[in-house]
Amino acid sequence: MKRLMLGNEAIARGAYEAGVRVATAYPGTPSTEITEFAAKYDEIYAEWSPNEKVALEVAIGASFAGARAMVAMKHVGLNVAADPLFTVSYTGVNAGLVIVVADDPGMHSSQNEQDSRYYARASQVPMLEPADSQEALDFVKLAFELSEKYDTPVLIRLTTRVAHSQSIVTLGQRAHVPLKEYKKLPDKNVMMPAMARKRHVEVERRMKALAEAANDLWINRVEMGDTSIGIIASGITYQYAKEALPNASFLKLGMINPLPRRLIESFASKVRKLCVLEELEPVLEEQIKSWGIPVIGKEIFPVQGELSANMILEKIAGKAPDVRPAQDLPPRPPVMCPGCPHRGIYYVMKKLRLHATGDIGCYTLGALPPLEAIDTCVCMGASVGMAHGMEKARGKDFSRRLVAVIGDSTFIHSGITGLIDIVYNQGASTVVILDNSTTGMTGHQDHPGTGRTIKGEAVPPLNLVNLIKAIGIEHVRVVDPFDLEEVEKVLKEETQREEPSVVIAQRPCALLSKEMKAPLSIDEDICRLCGVCLRLGCPAIEKKPDGMHINQALCNGCGLCIKVCKFGAIRRAGE
Amino acid sequence: MDTRSILIVGVGGQGTLLASRVLGSLFVDLGYDVKISEVHGMAQRGGSVVTHVRYGTKVFSPLVEPGTADILLAFEKMEALRWIHFLKEQGRAIINSQEIEPMSVIMGAYEYPKDLEDKIRKVCPGAVLFDALAVAKELGNIKVANMVLIGVLARLLDIAPQMWEKAIKTVVPPKTLEINLRAFHRGYNWI
Ligand SMILES: Cc1ncc(C[n+]2csc(CCOP(=O)(O)OP(=O)(O)O)c2C)c(N)n1
Ligand code: SF4
Numbered sequence: 001m002k003r004l005m006l007g008n009e010a011i012a013r014g015a016y017e018a019g020v021r022v023a024t025a026y027p028g029t030p031s032t033e034i035t036e037f038a039a040k041y042d043e044i045y046a047e048w049s050p051n052e053k054v055a056l057e058v059a060i061g062a063s064f065a066g067a068r069a070m071v072a073m074k075h076v077g078l079n080v081a082a083d084p085l086f087t088v089s090y091t092g093v094n095a096g097l098v099i100v101v102a103d104d105p106g107m108h109s110s111q112n113e114q115d116s117r118y119y120a121r122a123s124q125v126p127m128l129e130p131a132d133s134q135e136a137l138d139f140v141k142l143a144f145e146l147s148e149k150y151d152t153p154v155l156i157r158l159t160t161r162v163a164h165s166q167s168i169v170t171l172g173q174r175a176h177v178p179l180k181e182y183k184k185l186p187d188k189n190v191m192m193p194a195m196a197r198k199r200h201v202e203v204e205r206r207m208k209a210l211a212e213a214a215n216d217l218w219i220n221r222v223e224m225g226d227t228s229i230g231i232i233a234s235g236i237t238y239q240y241a242k243e244a245l246p247n248a249s250f251l252k253l254g255m256i257n258p259l260p261r262r263l264i265e266s267f268a269s270k271v272r273k274l275c276v277l278e279e280l281e282p283v284l285e286e287q288i289k290s291w292g293i294p295v296i297g298k299e300i301f302p303v304q305g306e307l308s309a310n311m312i313l314e315k316i317a318g319k320a321p322d323v324r325p326a327q328d329l330p331p332r333p334p335v336m337c338p339g340c341p342h343r344g345i346y347y348v349m350k351k352l353r354l355h356a357t358g359d360i361g362c363y364t365l366g367a368l369p370p371l372e373a374i375d376t377c378v379c380m381g382a383s384v385g386m387a388h389g390m391e392k393a394r395g396k397d398f399s400r401r402l403v404a405v406i407g408d409s410t411f412i413h414s415g416i417t418g419l420i421d422i423v424y425n426q427g428a429s430t431v432v433i434l435d436n437s438t439t440g441m442t443g444h445q446d447h448p449g450t451g452r453t454i455k456g457e458a459v460p461p462l463n464l465v466n467l468i469k470a471i472g473i474e475h476v477r478v479v480d481p482f483d484l485e486e487v488e489k490v491l492k493e494e495t496q497r498e499e500p501s502v503v504i505a506q507r508p509c510a511l512l513s514k515e516m517k518a519p520l521s522i523d524e525d526i527c528r529l530c531g532v533c534l535r536l537g538c539p540a541i542e543k544k545p546d547g548m549h550i551n552q553a554l555c556n557g558c559g560l561c562i563k564v565c566k567f568g569a570i571r572r573a574g575e
Numbered sequence: 576m577d578t579r580s581i582l583i584v585g586v587g588g589q590g591t592l593l594a595s596r597v598l599g600s601l602f603v604d605l606g607y608d609v610k611i612s613e614v615h616g617m618a619q620r621g622g623s624v625v626t627h628v629r630y631g632t633k634v635f636s637p638l639v640e641p642g643t644a645d646i647l648l649a650f651e652k653m654e655a656l657r658w659i660h661f662l663k664e665q666g667r668a669i670i671n672s673q674e675i676e677p678m679s680v681i682m683g684a685y686e687y688p689k690d691l692e693d694k695i696r697k698v699c700p701g702a703v704l705f706d707a708l709a710v711a712k713e714l715g716n717i718k719v720a721n722m723v724l725i726g727v728l729a730r731l732l733d734i735a736p737q738m739w740e741k742a743i744k745t746v747v748p749p750k751t752l753e754i755n756l757r758a759f760h761r762g763y764n765w766i
Contacts (some may be wrong), residue, residue: 543683
């Protein structure tokens with residue numbers, strides 16, 4: 001059967017057809033849908049893990065125990081999971097283990113554009129890169145075969161345009177893959193120095209064997225055309241190049257680590273000019289050059305952002321497409337939704353002129369005008385440790401005007417250890433947990449605090465208050481972020497304290513509830529145009545030449561603006 | 576058939592995703608190779624959003640590039656101008672005249688441009704520009720503005736309306752099918 005399928009769904013389908021029994025992940029754009037789709041198959045146990053390191057460890061456990069397992073994450077997630085990755089490379093697997101990592105060239109939704117192909121090289125793990133949904137499905141199946149044949153985890157690299165593009169796939173049947181026998185194998189699975197030294201030799205042997213096999217692997221394929229230009233490409237860059245130069249000769253690489261040296265040398269000898277097309281870093285280029293093969297790459301293509309068919313046409317064929325200039329228009333970046341619970345806290349923080357170390361989530365958008373409520377954003381969990389570091393650097397006086405702001409999902413992901421550090425090392429920071437009962441940023445996934453699994457089963461939710469108290473924080477306050485007076489009072493009290501404290505701001509994400517309250521409107525006769533409502537940064541409140549105005553199509557009726565208007569000019573329809 | 580490209584643009588939350596799902600279902604039914612690309616997973620509403628739809632005998636790149644779109648389907652007026660340079664020389668545009676102010680305008684850092692229609696017509700004189708939201712309101716549900724726009728698109732593409740209806744049926748929930756079909760036909764008969 002043929003179907004139009006998202007790259008991420010095709011990865012999940014591939015896992016299903018490969019007989020995968022365990023699929024784990026922590027959400028992260030552009031990888032999230034992989035595990036959401038995997039969870040729809042009854043035959044697959046799927047979970048949201050608290051973070052990527054745990055997700056990989058669960059998958060490793062499943063593989064050792066004899067079940068095919070897959071784990072998915074975004075590129076920065078692999079930083080978190082890097083520790084187990086480098087050592088599972090030594091142990092190898094029992095049943096197949098596939099790690100899917102989605103890079104984000106151009107940073108559509110990420111804080112950096114690191115190239116995860118370096119991880120494949122650094123950890124000595126083979127890596128495949130599909131170019132469309134059909135390949136995504138097929139490559140997952142192949143990855144499991146390679147994983148078991150060569151006793152290695154296998155990485156699959158996606159980029160946003162493959163993960164988030166739909167193309168046509170042909171569906172197959174689920175393979176019957178029985179559980180493999182579980183054996184206690186300390187020489188292989190207990191990585192102490194004596195054992196690991198031997199395993200490292202195995203790792204080198206395996207990579208050599210794979211490099212040799214790569215020369216004949218069906219996913220590395222030559223398409224001879226016009227021999228004046230030969231192009232080496234993988235993933236989405238292959239599609240861009242085919243679009244731009246359909247008649248050129250191609251070496252399309254499906255396996256990008258290790259590289260098929262003989263195949264590349266033979267292809268290079270058949271074309272007059274050789275060009276390697278890759279987004280981000282010159283990972284292929286540097287290896288090919290190290291073999292003494294002249295190749296054009298990053299001297300004409302950028303290391304930042306995405307490539308495109310137009311760019312390839314221009315830089316290789318010298319044919320600049322005739323394009324009108326883009327218009328200069330007001331930018332439209334994403335903003336926190338109307339009714340977003342984060343807005344209340346930020347409004348008060350700005351009023352109190354607090355500094356804030358920030359974190360990653362929808363609430364990071366509070367860094368933008370008009371709220372401008374957070375000072376930093378580095379990586380998930382960083383807000384907590386950074387607030388502590390700021391206090392140690394600048395003293396307690398500074399800390400009295402400082403809070404750390406972190407989402408509920410992010411706190412569970414990697415904020416807890418930072419908080420333990422504050423208690424242990426006698427900090428006095430105040431940490432604000434923005435508990436909106438979901439992982440909002442990535443599209444509303446459940447997490448240990450929501451009381452629901454990825455399959456929708458009800459489970460006891462993680463009790464944040466008890467957890468934080470157990471860590472040794474005495475002062476834990478729970479507030480409603482829309483109760484502005486209470487928020488102000490609590491923030492003042494807690495930041496003044498000599499001891500560490502945590503404020504949990506609890507209100508569900510505005511998009512979780514389907515019911516909409518009646519939209520609000522502004523009574524022109526009462527409004528004095530003071531503009532205080534605009535300071536909320538709500539996209540539904542607009543300033544028009546004839547006064548303030550609430551966009552009825554956008555307003556979700558949350559009522560926060562009613563609370564900030566001193567003149568009572570904002571009303572709910574019918575009240 | 577050579578690959579054809581449609582670019583769908585708007586503001587997050589306006590229902591552009593539904594439009595691309597209808598197109599995807601339609602082109603698969605018609606036996607074309609199809610690729611659709613959109614950036615998923617930004618939960619928040621209100622940002623500029625774009626969907627690339629390409630179909631033909633064999634499609635390589637999922638992306639529509641500047642200067643190559645056959646049709647621009649815009650759900651918001653300023654977004655239409657933001658993406659209009661993606662149209663090829665003879666490209667057509669279907670534009671909802673609805674205006675949504677971005678935060679940069681709300682905060683007074685920019686002004687919402689007043690001469691959008693002129694600028695649009697300068698690039699694309701034949702652009703179909705109309706208030707799809709008003710049509711949807713008249714039909715009793717502002718959410719079907721997207722289906723009105725799809726109706727206009729259907730007229731431009733010269734594919735039998737029955738095929739479109741079939742695609743709409745596979746994509747929209749049965750509860751709202753009737754009003755969506757009415758919205759589609761209002762759009763189809765607009766020009
Ligand atoms: C290591 C890592 N994994 C995943 C992500 C993707 N990501 C960005 S924010 C976020 C979670 C946000 O959830 P939460 O903290 O609850 O805040 P909310 O968006 O709900 O406000 C995730 C998973 C990331 N940036 N880094
Ligand atoms: S998705 Fe939820 S948490 Fe994110 S901005 Fe919208 S309302 Fe706020």
